[in-house]
Amino acid sequence: xxxxxxxxxxxxxxxxxxxxxxxxxxxxxxxxxxxxxxxxxxxxxxxxxxxxxxxxxxxxxxxxxxxxxxxxxxxxxxxxxxxxxxxxxxxxxxxxxxxxxxxxxxxxxxxxxxxxxxxxxxxxxxxxxxxxxxxxxxxxxxxxxxxxxxxxxxxxxxxxxxxxxxxxxxxxxxxxxxxxxxxxxxxxxxxxxxxxxxxxxxxxxxxxxxxxxxxxxxxxxxxxxxxxxxxxxxxxxxxxxxxxxxxxxxxxxxxxxxxxxxxxxxxxxxxxxxxxxxxxxxxxxxxxxxxxxxxxx
Numbered sequence: 001x002x003x004x005x006x007x008x009x010x011x012x013x014x015x016x017x018x019x020x021x022x023x024x025x026x027x028x029x030x031x032x033x034x035x036x037x038x039x040x041x042x043x044x045x046x047x048x049x050x051x052x053x054x055x056x057x058x059x060x061x062x063x064x065x066x067x068x069x070x071x072x073x074x075x076x077x078x079x080x081x082x083x084x085x086x087x088x089x090x091x092x093x094x095x096x097x098x099x100x101x102x103x104x105x106x107x108x109x110x111x112x113x114x115x116x117x118x119x120x121x122x123x124x125x126x127x128x129x130x131x132x133x134x135x136x137x138x139x140x141x142x143x144x145x146x147x148x149x150x151x152x153x154x155x156x157x158x159x160x161x162x163x164x165x166x167x168x169x170x171x172x173x174x175x176x177x178x179x180x181x182x183x184x185x186x187x188x189x190x191x192x193x194x195x196x197x198x199x200x201x202x203x204x205x206x207x208x209x210x211x212x213x214x215x216x217x218x219x220x221x222x223x224x225x226x227x228x229x230x231x232x233x234x235x236x237x238x239x240x241x242x243x244x245x246x247x248x249x250x251x252x253x254x255x256x257x258x259x260x261x262x263x264x265x266x267x268x269x270x271x272x273x274x275x276x277x278x279x280x281x282x283x284x285x286x287x288x289x290x291x292x293x294x295x296x297x
Contacts, residue, residue: 004031005191006055006159011064013050024050025218028064029272030210032159037185037192039202040220041250042212043258048195049163055193056082056161069158078106081157085164087144089136095143096132099123099151106155122154123147125187126180142173146180153184162194166201175234178204186231199250203243204232210272211253214262221261224250225276242278249277 008030015022025047032038042048053059055066057075066073073080089098099119104110110118123132126146136144145165152160166174178201185192196202202209203226211222228240237243 005034005036005069006030006032006193007067008051008055009065009067011051011054011066012062013047013054014062023217024215025212028220030220032191032193034191035189037194037205037207038210039194039196039206039208040210040212041196041199041202041254042218043214043254046212046215046218048212052082052161052163052193052195055159056080058082078102078155079158080161081152081155081159082161083145083148083152083163083165085167087136087141087148089144089147091136094133094135095123095128095139095147095150096120098136098147099154102151102155119150119154122150122184125153125184126150126177140173142169142177145169146177149177149181149184153188153190156188156190158191160190160192162192164195164197167197174201179234181205182232199247199254202226202250203228203246204234204237209250211250211258214259218262220272221258222253222273222275225274225278227276227278245277249275 008028011028011030012026013024014026015024024045028047028051030038030051040048040051050059054061055073057073057077057080068079090101093101096116096119099122100115103115103119107115120129120132123129123146126149128143128146128150131139131143136147139147149165166177169177182205194205196205206226209224209226210220211224212218213221224246226246228237228242228246
């Protein structure tokens with residue numbers, strides 16, 4: 001039996017077809033420890049969102065299972081919170097009411113004042129203490145996503161699933177919310193699994209980054225340890241000697257090896273290689289060229 005808090009075991013997703021079945025991903029195995037922040041990166045079409053949806057109980061895999069806290073995770077549950085890229089707020093409710101909606105479902109025995117106090121605290125943690133009574137239509141895109149993040153954390157899920165939550169935001173807003181996410185995660189120490197296409201974002205946020213090969217028949221090829229000290233600051237993290245070793249390693253995988261290891265070329269799924277680029281001396285300290293980075297993402 002797995003010792004991990006969350007264990008994804010032998011997960012596959014196949015879409016049957018008369019001509020030829022489409023194997024999106026196969027034999028995906030992921031272990032996440034309690035309180036760990038894990039990001040997953042891969043090219044579009046490799047099945048990242050499908051894996052997250054299976055973990056959330058929103059989709060059924062063709063084979064395999066998800067175990068969380070010693071029990072099989074099937075169907076949606078308040079123990080697994082999800083933040084989508086498109087905010088998913090109820091437009092007729094205020095920011096406070098959107099968060100309170102989930103809190104009331106989590107703790108139905110609480111009084112209204114307890115629910116509102118708890119919800120307000122999490123909205124304050126993401127910088128929205130002055131916007132409690134505004135509806136989504138009165139909030140910017142970044143503010144709406146902050147409400148989504150506050151709502152997810154406020155229900156104290158055992159596992160928080162983030163599906164490219166900052167993908168639709170401009171760079172400045174994204175950076176601000178990343179900082180707020182780190183702050184709230186540091187205080188709650190919840191377990192987080194996050195999809196991203198942003199290499200620098202993954203290095204800033206994650207304890208480990210999972211690298212997927214290209215689809216079809218994608219699999220998780222490597223687990224990269226982000227051995228940079230916490231707390232991390234976006235303004236100084238680039239000065240760490242290990243930063244560009246990790247960054248170059250991730251970009252190299254996305255540009256070159258994700259295709260080389262895909263499908264039959266990579267020998268399928270199963271085992272995942274464990275890598276620590278910052279301490280293995282197998283990456284150059286030279287900063288990657290911007291063109292290569294753009295190609296990777």
